[in-house]
Each structure stands twice: as C-alpha cells, then as structure tokens.
Amino acid sequence: MSSLMQELNQSALDAGLPLGVHLDVTYRCNERCIHCYLDHDDHGEMTTAEIKDVLDQIAEAGVLFLTLSGGEVLMRMDFFEIVEHARALLFDVKIKTNAFMIREKEADRIRDLGVRSLQVSIYSHRPEVHDAITKLPGSLKRSIAGIRLLQSRGVKVIIANVLMRQNLSDYAGVKELAQELGAEYTIDPTITPRMDGDRSILPLGIEGKDLRQVFRNPDLVGNVDEFCAPPPAVDDDVLEETPCSAGHTACYISPYGELFPCVQFPLPSGNVRTQKFLDIWHNSAQLNDVRSIRARDLPVCSTCSHVGTCTRCPGLAYMEGNMRGPSTQDCEKSFARTGIASANMILKASRLAMPGLVQIAGLQQ
Amino acid sequence: MSAIYIARGTKLAGRKLKQQMIIMTARDSVLSSLNELGTAIWDAADGVTPLEEIVERKVCAEYDVDRTEALKDAEEFVQDLAGDGILIVSDQPIVTPPNGATNGNKTGGSQTTEAPEAVREERS
Numbered sequence: 001m002s003s004l005m006q007e008l009n010q011s012a013l014d015a016g017l018p019l020g021v022h023l024d025v026t027y028r029c030n031e032r033c034i035h036c037y038l039d040h041d042d043h044g045e046m047t048t049a050e051i052k053d054v055l056d057q058i059a060e061a062g063v064l065f066l067t068l069s070g071g072e073v074l075m076r077m078d079f080f081e082i083v084e085h086a087r088a089l090l091f092d093v094k095i096k097t098n099a100f101m102i103r104e105k106e107a108d109r110i111r112d113l114g115v116r117s118l119q120v121s122i123y124s125h126r127p128e129v130h131d132a133i134t135k136l137p138g139s140l141k142r143s144i145a146g147i148r149l150l151q152s153r154g155v156k157v158i159i160a161n162v163l164m165r166q167n168l169s170d171y172a173g174v175k176e177l178a179q180e181l182g183a184e185y186t187i188d189p190t191i192t193p194r195m196d197g198d199r200s201i202l203p204l205g206i207e208g209k210d211l212r213q214v215f216r217n218p219d220l221v222g223n224v225d226e227f228c229a230p231p232p233a234v235d236d237d238v239l240e241e242t243p244c245s246a247g248h249t250a251c252y253i254s255p256y257g258e259l260f261p262c263v264q265f266p267l268p269s270g271n272v273r274t275q276k277f278l279d280i281w282h283n284s285a286q287l288n289d290v291r292s293i294r295a296r297d298l299p300v301c302s303t304c305s306h307v308g309t310c311t312r313c314p315g316l317a318y319m320e321g322n323m324r325g326p327s328t329q330d331c332e333k334s335f336a337r338t339g340i341a342s343a344n345m346i347l348k349a350s351r352l353a354m355p356g357l358v359q360i361a362g363l364q365q
Numbered sequence: 366m367s368a369i370y371i372a373r374g375t376k377l378a379g380r381k382l383k384q385q386m387i388i389m390t391a392r393d394s395v396l397s398s399l400n401e402l403g404t405a406i407w408d409a410a411d412g413v414t415p416l417e418e419i420v421e422r423k424v425c426a427e428y429d430v431d432r433t434e435a436l437k438d439a440e441e442f443v444q445d446l447a448g449d450g451i452l453i454v455s456d457q458p459i460v461t462p463p464n465g466a467t468n469g470n471k472t473g474g475s476q477t478t479e480a481p482e483a484v485r486e487e488r489s
Contacts, residue, residue, distance in 0.1 A: 004396050008387060017382070064380040064387060092378030092389045114376035116391040156391075 012062070012249045018281055020065035020250040021058050022263050025051065025082060027255055028075040031098055031134040033121075035164055035204045037194045038071065045255040048078040050273065052085045054253065057277040059089040069096035069263075071255070080109050087113050094119065096160075099146030100139055107149035117156040120147055120183075123166075125173035133166055147181050157183040163214065164191060164204040175219065187220055190329060193319045195266050205329070211336040228337045231309045238308035239296035246314060247290035251281070261290050265315025267323065290314070293324060300326050304343035306334040371419070371443050372412035372459040374450045379407075388451055395449065403483035406439060410452055412459030416443060442483040 012019040026045055027038045046054070058066075066086055073079050073095060086093050095110070099120045102110075110118065120143055124130040130140035147157050159178040161171055171187055178185035191205040206214070214220060221227040242248055247261035247269075257273035259280050260266050269287045270280030281287065293314070296302050301312060304326075311334075316327035326344035334342050341349075373379075376391040386404040388397045399407055405423040416439055424435045446452040453459055 004398060008382070008396070008398075011382065015383075059380070062380060062382055064378060064389070090377075090379045092391075114378075114391045116378070116389070116394065156394075 009245070009249060016282070017062040018058065018249060018251060019063060020067070020245070021063050022067040022069060022250070022252045023051070023054070024069050024071060024253070024255050024263070025073055025079065026071040026076050029070060029072040029098075030075065030100055031072065031136045031139060033123075033134050034166070035133070035162065035191050035201050037192050037201070039194075039196065040071065043256060045076075046257050046273065048081060050257065051082055054257070054272050054277065055082075055086050055089055055091070057272070059091065061278050061281065064092055065094070065250075066091035067094045067096065072100070073097050074101040074106065080106075080113070083109075083113050083115065087115075092116055096121075097146075098134070098139065099143045099150070100136070101142075102146030102149055104149060107146070107153050107155070110150065111153040111155050115155065117158055118150060119158045119160050119186075122159045122161060122174055122177065123164075124170040125177045126170060129167050129170055133164075144177075144181070147183060151182050157181070159183045159185050161185065161187045162191070163187055163189040163206055165206055166204070168206055168210055171214070171220070187214070189214060189333075190316075192264055192316065197319060199319075208332055208336055211333065215333075215337050228339075230338050230340060231306050231334075234305065234307055239294065239302060241295050241308075242291075243293060243295070243312060243314045247287045251287075259284070261287060262315050264313060265290075265318055265323075267315075267318055290323065298324050298326075300344050300347060305340060306331075306338070306342050310334045310342070367456045368415040368417060369440060369443070370412055370414070370455050370458050371406075371410040371416055371447075372453045372455075373407065373410050374453055376450055390450055392450055397449075397451065400483065403442065406442065406483055407452075410443075412453075416440065438482060 009019065026042070027040055028042055029036075029038070029040050032040070068083065068086070074097060076082070083093060083095070093113075093115045094117050095115055096119045099118070122130065122140070122143060123133045124140070127140045131137050147159070150157050159174065159181070161174045163171060175185050189206055189211055191202055193199045193202060215228060216224050218224050246265050250262065252260045252263040252265070253272060254260070257271045258268060259270045259272060259277075261269065267286050267290065269284040272280065295307050298307075301307050301310070304310070310330055312330045313327050314323050316329055317323050317325045320326070320328060326342065328344065331342035331344045334340070335345060374390070377388055378391070379386055379388040381387070381404065384401050384404065386399040386407050388399065389395070390397075402424065406419060409419040409423055417436060420436050420439045421432070424430060424439065425432050443452050443454050447454040
C-alpha cells in the first residue's frame with residue numbers, strides 16, 4: 001500500500017470517517033452460481049432516487065472509494081444512471097460484474113464514465129466447467145467477449161477466480177486466459193456461508209491439502225518462503241491492532257438499504273431507508289461494538305501464534321457464531337501456509353480427545 | 366500573453382478531506398493529494414475563469430505574494446496536473462463541463478500566512 005494511502009486510511013480512522021462503501025445495487029442475477037451466498041429474489045430494492053440519495057450522503061460523509069456490485073449490476077435498468085451519479089460525485093468507482101451483458105454500448109459507457117476497474121468472475125477457461133458453476137450455458141463465452149470489449153477500450157479488468165472443488169485444476173488455465181486478455185488475475189479460495197447463515201455450500205471449498213498446494217505456487221503467491229513463513233513472535237502492538245477495515249473505515253449497504261460492517265459481515269447495523277447514513281455510522285451500537293474490538297479481546301485468537309499474520313475475517317467469525325471468536329476457514333489457511341496449527345484447531349482437537357466424550361461417542365455407535 | 370483556462374479532468378475520483386483534495390486517477394490508479402492552495406485552484410477550475418483571475422482571487426488576495434511570481438507558479442502547477450489528466454488546460458474557455466466534474470464534498474476554505482505554493486504529493 002502506498003504511504004499516501006496509508007496516511008489516508010489512518011487519517012480517516014483517526015477522524016472516524018468512512019473511506020469506502022460497497023453497495024450492492026441488486027441481488028438479482030442472470031447466473032446461478034453454485035457457491036453464491038445470496039438470495040436472488042427481489043425483496044424490494046432501493047429505487048433510483050433512494051440510491052442517489054445514499055450516494056449523496058456518503059459523498060458528503062467523505063467516502064471516496066465506491067464498489068458497485070450485486071447480484072449482477074446490469075440487471076438494473078438504471079445501473080448507468082447510478083454510475084453516472086456516482087461519478088458526478090467524484091467517487092472512485094469499481095464494478096463487480098459477470099460481464100455477460102456487456103456489449104459495445106455498455107463498454108463505451110463504462111469507458112466514458114471513468115470507472116477505475118471492473119472485476120469479473122471467471123471460474124475456468126473451459127466452458128463446460130465455468131458454465132456448470134454459473135448454471136448459465138454460454139456464460140464463459142459471453143463473459144470473455146465482454147472482457148475483450150472493455151480491454152479494447154482501455155478499461156482495466158480484473159479476473160477473479162474463486163477456487164472450489166469443481167474448478168481446482170483450472171486456475172493455471174484461468175491465469176493464462178487473463179494474460180491473453182490483458183486482464184489482471186486474482187485468486188480467492190474462500191467459500192463463504194450464505195447471508196442467511198446457511199452453511200451448506202461450504203463443502204464446495206477446496207480441501208486443506210489442495211489449499212497447501214495453492215499456497216506453495218510461486219505464480220500465485222510470489223515468494224513462497226515469505227508467504228509460508230512461520231508467524232513472528234506476538235508483541236503488544238499486534239494485540240492492539242484492529243482486525244480489518246470493516247466498520248472502521250468501510251461498510252456495506254445492501255439493495256434494501258441495510259447497512260452492515262462488510263459484505264462478508266452480516267451484522268445488522270441500521271438501514272439507510274429509515275436513518276441518515278452518518279447517523280448510523282456514528283451511532284450504531286453494532287458498529288461501535290465492532291470498532292471496540294482489538295486483537296487482545298479475542299478469547300481464542302489472542303492466544304494464537306498466528307494472531308499477527310492471520311487473515312482472520314471477523315465476518316466469517318460472526319457467521320460461525322461469535323464475532324470475537326475464530327474464523328475456522330482462516331485458521332485452515334494459516335495452517336495450510338505454515339503447517340502450524342492455530343489455537344482454535346488445538347482447542348478443538350483437545351476437546352475431541354476428552355476421554356469421556358470418546359466413550360459416549362463409542363456407546364452411541 | 367493569452368489567457369489560460371482550467372477545468373477538472375474527467376477520468377478521476379476525488380474527495381476533500383481536512384481541506385485537502387485527494388485525487389485518484391482512473392488511468393493509472395495514482396493517488397495524489399493537493400495542499401490547501403492547490404485545492405483552492407482545483408475548486409476554482411470551472412473551465413471559464415482565466416487562471417490569472419483565479420490566482421488574483423485565491424492567491425494574491427489571501428497571501429502576501431508577488432503577482433507575477435504567483436501566476437508563473439500556478440501555470441507550472443496546472444501544467445503538471447494536466448500532464449496526469451487531473452486538470453484540462455486550454456487557451457480557450459472550456460465550455461462543456463467535463464463528465465462527472467463537481468466540487469466533491471464542500472468544506473470551507475481556510476487561510477494561512479505560510480509561504481504559499483500549490484503542491485501535489487503523488488503516490489502510485
């Protein structure tokens with residue numbers, strides 16, 4: 001991160017100002033990805049006027065970075081009106097889309113509006129794999145065509161490759177495809193629970209041994225020795241750190257106006273349909289609770305050797321039942337990187353090894 | 366000498382924080398911050414007010430500075446920003462407002478008696 005960005009973040013943090021907002025404009029989608037965490041029905045999305053009002057408010061609050069996502073953003077007929085309004089307010093706009101509906105006209109608009117980047121999810125370079133994940137025949141071909149149109153207009157495209165069991169062997173192919181298209185490439189091995197708490201999609205995630213292999217691929221992680229190094233000793237500074245930007249300098253707003261600390265942290269904190277954004281930002285008990293948490297307040301993680309380097313997501317921990325608790329998926333990542341078990345993993349193993357419980361389990365069989 | 370007109374670039378994002386304009390260019394994702402004086406010039410970049418008049422109103426009226434020197438500095442400053450697409454510079458009024466160009470969020474200006482110089486700090 002550049003020093004100016006660090007200064008900006010620190011300045012916003014010190015002043016209690018929001019810098020980034022992720023706004024999902026719709027949950028509707030033309031794809032039905034097998035790992036998706038959303039309910040795609042429309043339960044009463046914000047109107048164009050409501051969204052513009054929210055954008056006005058967050059601009060006034062100081063937000064610079066705006067991510068527009070969904071669902072599929074182009075399912076909204078007014079999407080470009082929203083982007084135009086956002087750009088008129090000088091937001092730094094990033095868009096997440098599957099690019100299926102991007103044709104010449106849409107690519108021209110995106111270029112003309114000065115959108116900084118588009119992130120497009122590509123699961124495989126093979127149509128039979130990609131389309132089986134999106135459940136939309138022809139989706140890979142159309143998404144690639146959309147990316148080409150954007151690239152030909154000088155719009156920056158980032159291909160996001162979510163990794164799961166179904167496409168585990170294809171990430172090299174997707175990376176090559178990204179290179180051929182002139183797009184950036186990013187990989188994400190995290191499958192998140194559905195926003196309603198349903199965890200049935202988690203088994204789609206890749207196994208630990210495969211995650212270990214991914215983390216040892218220099219094409220993906222750069223310097224493997226550095227990436228997989230054992231965690232350094234924990235000191236007081238580490239224990240005073242905040243977990244991430246969620247609720248501190250960033251937040252998430254759903255198509256229904258609900259405000260959460262992050263898209264991956266569905267802790268209801270207010271609704272911009274009934275309250276002003278800044279009122280929620282400053283006064284929400286939930287956001288203030290999130291902000292109060294330091295690493296030393298995490299009962300299990302504060303005792304863990306990984307606490308300073310773990311990617312622990314407080315949202316995933318919340319969805320496991322306790323936002324101050326561990327995020328098991330991140331424990332698994334730390335273990336896959338370093339081969340060192342987390343405090344949470346050791347605790348779980350010791351519970352399983354309690355003789356009394358083993359005996360009861362045996363009796364039940 | 367012909368007049369210089371300045372307007373804000375079209376492919377950038379910006380927000381005013383603590384009296385300073387923070388600008389992100391879409392082309393290369395470079396983050397810049399303008400100091401108070403640079404921000405004042407940015408705010409006044411409406412495409413139709415000559416730079417000379419902007420300098421008169423925003424610099425000479427508020428700081429004890431030589432007018433010719435201030436204009437020369439301002440010209441260098443706007444040309445520097447124009448090189449990165451942050452400002453559009455022309456010898457004709459820029460009639461069509463650039464797409465998406467507004468003032469960002471509005472905050473009151475403040476004065477200083479320090480030696481005035483419009484400055485940009487840049488980081489990629």
